[in-house]
Amino acid sequence: MKLTTRTRYGTRMMVELAKHYHQGPMRLNEIARRQALPVKYLEQIVMPLKDAGLIKSIRGVRGGHMLGRSPEEITVYDIMKVLEGDAIAPCSQEFPECERLPYCETKVLWQRINEKIIEELKNTTLAELIEQGGGRETNTKQSGGR
């Protein structure tokens, strides 16, 4: 079952970008600092997101990253799909090879769970996440929380 740091960090990066939508490009370093994430790791995550059009990047001095479209138009599902593929619960797509599948009594359950999760992810936009916030206001200090 997969919803790993890739998706979590990726979502946090996107949230950070959403909070600065229409404020010009944001450097990876800044994003990493604000969300207390490892820069070099984000570097890897940013690329597929860019390829998928969820992020636009500007290279060189004063470059950086920004959302490819508005926070209302980006769901967490979009992010996850890019970063993990869309098999989350077991036996959804992960093991098309499993010979037991045709007579497996448990597959319905995993499939149902998979659908629920996807539904939830599809219903959640970046806009919604930053609107709700985390309770307190986001701070700027490093906090090392990973």
Place this chain on the structure above:
Amino acid sequence: MKLTTRTRYGTRMMVELAKHYHQGPMRLNEIARRQALPVKYLEQIVMPLKDAGLIKSIRGVRGGHMLGRSPEEITVYDIMKVLEGDAIAPCSQEFPECERLPYCETKVLWQRINEKIIEELKNTTLAELIEQGGGRETNTKQSGGR
């Protein structure tokens, strides 16, 4: 995010036991054969289930295992709780230490997903799973499907 083979194998073992409820104790070997699972691995999984009362065991010759209560009264949540603990999605209980939690914009999402999954697991009993079946009838041959 956790819904690993432990839970999946465990669920299949329980399903197998449910299918033979009230037919006396069933040997691990038999269960493993029917569900094409590694015996020695099941051996580890069976113990916590027994401790939790979901399984009753009889030792010695002609011993084996059986459900601790009826298939209608056992949910997959019961199984999962024993085998994984009840943190499934990230940031639910897994990282109570994360300093970012108070101002994390994404936690609501993971918590919501966690709830959905748990709800689904609680709504699914062994009885329901074997009633629905897998489509075709379960076979008896080894199939090696893992």
Place this chain on the structure above:
DNA sequence: TATAATTCCTACTAAGAAAATAGGAATTAA
């Protein structure tokens, strides 16, 4: 009472994936 079938228990090993790091190439504003 001896034997074989079985569960019980604990430790160990292997494999794989996820997480993180490293280092340099390419690009570009100033």
Place this chain on the structure above:
DNA sequence: TTAATTCCTATTTTCTTAGTAGGAATTATA
């Protein structure tokens, strides 16, 4: 021309899950 930045790919580290091994304890039954 330089410094700031993204881009790219490879490598290493860490960790968890998955699986194996071997023997102790228990018990039906011959």
